[in-house]
Amino acid sequence: MGFLIRLLVNALALYLVSRTYAGVSFAPGADVGSILIAALVLGIVNALIRPVLLLLSLPVNLLTLGLFTLVVNGIVLWLVASVTALNVAGFGAAIVGAIILAIISWILDAGVSALGLDGGQR
Template sequence: MRGLLVRLLLNTLALWLVTLLYPGVRFDPGAGLLDYLVAGAIWGLANALLRPILLFLTLPLNLLTLGLFTLVVNGA
């Protein structure tokens, strides 16, 4: 449970930092902490569900590249 909360807070912090650093990524002007927390939770859930599926689908390519294609999946 503690790990889940840490990941949620790290995702939220990362989203907040991205909105500060890149002008193309933004929330509504009235966005508060709850909006960032919800976005961080959605981002974490998508990552938890999609990453294993992508790793399984790219298994033949991972075998051919000796695991280097995993870097591409992690980057995506």
């Protein structure tokens, strides 16, 4: 149940980012299925590729006091856009979109936790 809720939260966050920031959008004619697939791919990339990227960029991340994580998050969003119906205007737009996505996901996660829909997971 937690996986399904997390998938729906990611899908809603991606949709809200595409509606609030012009640099990130979905392909014309993209339906709910396309948004769910993009959210699923985002979850897979976050689980498998992002930790490797963070480990490889650890020296740079230490030098920038963690700010390079924003670049890694932009790379993750850019990768998701390259294999799904998500469109990103460029690498700078991917970084800004990743920041907005993180903020929206944080707010949605807080709402899900406040409603108790996460099954008590914190």
